[in-house]
Each structure stands twice: as C-alpha cells, then as structure tokens.
Amino acid sequence: MLVVSYGTNSVRPMSENSKPHGTIKTTEELGRLVRGHRKSKHLTLESASGLANLSVRFLSEFERGKDTAEIGKVLKALNTLGLDVIVRPRNSVDASSPANLHLESTAEGIGDPKAADQ
Numbered sequence: 301m302l303v304v305s306y307g308t309n310s311v312r313p314m315s316e317n318s319k320p321h322g323t324i325k326t327t328e329e330l331g332r333l334v335r336g337h338r339k340s341k342h343l344t345l346e347s348a349s350g351l352a353n354l355s356v357r358f359l360s361e362f363e364r365g366k367d368t369a370e371i372g373k374v375l376k377a378l379n380t381l382g383l384d385v386i387v388r389p390r391n392s393v394d395a396s397s398p399a400n401l402h403l404e405s406t407a408e409g410i411g412d413p414k415a416a417d418q
Contacts, residue, residue: 328365335363352380
C-alpha cells in the first residue's frame with residue numbers, strides 16, 4: 301500500500317482531481333498528486349525537470365501516470381520536489397512503523413542545498 305501525505309505545515313487543496321494525501325493505488329493517482337504538488341510550488345515542467353536533471357518528456361509522462369516509468373527516475377523526481385516515500389503493509393494503521401509508505405512534503409527539497417546532497 302502506498303499512502304501519501306504532506307507535512308502538516310503544507311497541507312492545501314491542489315485541484316479537484318488530485319488529493320493532498322491518501323492511498324495511492326494507480327500510477328495515474330501518483331502522477332496527479334505529484335503534478336498538483338509541483339504546481340503548488342509554482343514550478344513548470346521545464347523548471348522541475350531541470351532541477352531533477354530529468355527530461356521534460358519523462359516528467360510529463362510520469363505525471364500522466366505512465367505505468368512503465370523508471371523507478372529510479374520517479375524517486376529522483378519525488379526527492380527533488382521534496383516528497384518522501386515510506387512503505388507500510390496494506391492493513392497497517394500505525395504511521396510510526398518503519399515499514400510505512402508515505403509521500404510527505406519536507407522542508408528540504410527545491411531550493412534547499414542540503415536536499416541536493418541526498
């Protein structure tokens with residue numbers, strides 16, 4: 301199970317079709333969430349792809365839910381946008397368990413020199 305949430309300081313509605321947090325079950329849902337997060341940071345595809353050193357085509361296809369997007373590039377895009385991934389069992393409700401999966405907006409990320417080192 302992939303659970304998505306943003307840090308409590310940055311929760312805000314992104315668009316009618318995207319969720320600020322919740323369970324992600326499809327590549328389309330993940331893509332919509334990432335696109336909404338990118339846009340909430342006022343980043344274009346060009347600027348976000350440049351920051352992540354990824355092609356605009358890749359980022360666009362990922363945001364549109366491409367099923368075959370390369371996991372390494374997906375993780376790079378998420379990290380650049382200040383999102384974390386944590387994996388947890390489907391029936392688990394304990395968010396503090398190390399086996400949880402969340403995409404969380406972090407204070408680090410875009411514009412933070414420390415994030416570039418990670």
